[in-house]
Amino acid sequence: MLFPNPLRRLAAALALALGASAVPAMAAPASGDAPVRIVVGFAAGGALDIFARALAEKLRVSLDTPVLVENRPGASARLALENVKRAPPDGKTVLISPAPPFTIFPLTYKRLAYDPDKDLVPVAYLADVPLVASASVNQPYRTMPEYLAWVKRNPDKGGVGLVTLGGSIHFGVLSLSKSIGVPLLPTAYRGAVMMLTDEIGGTLPLGIDAVGGQMELYRAGKIRFLGVTGTRRSALLPDVPTLAEAGAPGFETASGWYSAFVPAGTPPATVARIEKALLDAVKDPVVRDKMSALGMEMNGKPGDALRKLIQAQRMQWGPVVAASGFTASE
Template sequence: MDRRHFIAGAALAPFAAGASRAQSGPLRFVFPFAAGGAGDALTRIVADEVGRALNDTAIVEARPGAGGQIGTQAVLNAPADGRTFLLTPVAPIIIHPIIFPQLPYDPFRDLAPISLVTTFDFALAINPDTPAKTLTELVAWMKQDPRRTTYGSPGVGNLPHFFGALMAEKIGVPMQHAPYRGSAPALNDLLGGQVPMVMTTTSDVTELARAGRIRVLAVSGRERSPFLPEVPTFSEAGIPIVGSAWYALYTKAGAPAETIARVGRATMAAMRDAGVKEKVLRLSMVPAGSTPEELARIQKEDHEAWTPAVKASGFRPS
């Protein structure tokens, strides 16, 4: 090659790369629930860090609906070019294939794992005006009036919904589920008195609980949450249900392996960064990080672990 041609090509290369990015648009990080909650904030942290690591522009889109299915489908409708990502909690990945026989996609087949991001527990919150101070008192209060048995959750078929179904089974009370498009609207209705209780993530209730605006009666882990150490576990409070969950990052299957590896490394590095860890801990989540292979293993193990429990609960989507 003529040396002048080589130099000219090299000089134009950055402009060509910039033009390619402009044509393909920014990196898109889809959060499949309503904006305003801890999951949305986590998605923005990850998008900022990955965008910075890849020297690319990143945007976040909240695409709520159908318990996370609309946002998931939005990612699957995008090109498999490694520029559209799904940051999701566990349920749309491992629970939906169990409870939705007509699910229009297979998360194990159609999504490519990138990295585990955080882990967290669930919590049952009530309005502080409710006379119950403990879970035992709440159950007695509910049994006095069936209108008191409604609980909100971030969406149908998600683990907070499932925990509510398990709780109803254990206490022998037919609790009524009120699905929302995310934790933020559910908690708004809890604060406004439109719903007597909400089952959601510890990350979404911690600050409200610390401010005294809601009362958290139980958390779902085997041990008490480090973010709400004064709150007993469900088991301690007399209802033997246990479980934790996670947020993880995916893209559409078929995306370039090199891109998946780069984004995965950037995510792991972010979760180990002291500044990022501080931000994540403020969301009442525990930073994680993993390889794509580790996330695939976790996904498979959790699916196998939850399948008997979900089926035994008798839950069926309406």
């Protein structure tokens, strides 16, 4: 299948990143101490892997110890979490995780191999990953209010593209559907490239995915941005309203995030040391600029704030997930 030029360039860039990121983030230990492992649940080359490697370079200096990135992809990041859960609580293993294993999965999976509240200690809330609703420039609507008016006139065309069922975007679409009284259908794709291909081709009226994966097509004039998730406008897209601002509620807590955790039982002083090192790292201008290009906004909040965020988001999504009847399976 031949993709438009921006999509081919995106695929080429990802392939290049995959090759480059196969290089370890650090050289072998020189001090004799065991290195710190940063464990991520996705393959090398993706945005989270690149973020972890940027953090590793900063932690090597601030912790004065070798730091390695270990990729353990599979099971929507649960394999990585389970690996960290089993690690010794000595401060030598750090998980960098997206939100779903802590906020959504406890609501959608009947059984998990970990307890999100007992098996890991929240260390730091590191970065936000804004998501944006987009549509082809050839669609008759230019704004979210115009899209909502259009889909109310065309309720049989209520498909909304996303890359994963059972995530916050899925349940945000269901919330919006209830709010506007139109049967919107969350439509899952194998990846963002396939979703955006259908979007540009006009067969998908609306898609929602991370900002970073859509920016090249947006700059090329292939798609329009109609609204971002969250409660405030993204610094990456200051002229694009939030979906709530644009009359599409349900996505206020749908933005993605990346945060750090360590195994339960890690001494508080060790947790505090890692927390400080991570918060200092995400404040670094080099890290902020590098990750901004990949669609991330550095946050930098301590572990206590992360713990409260997880509980609040789980409470937010609980009734929506229950009403949907959705359950996740392997």
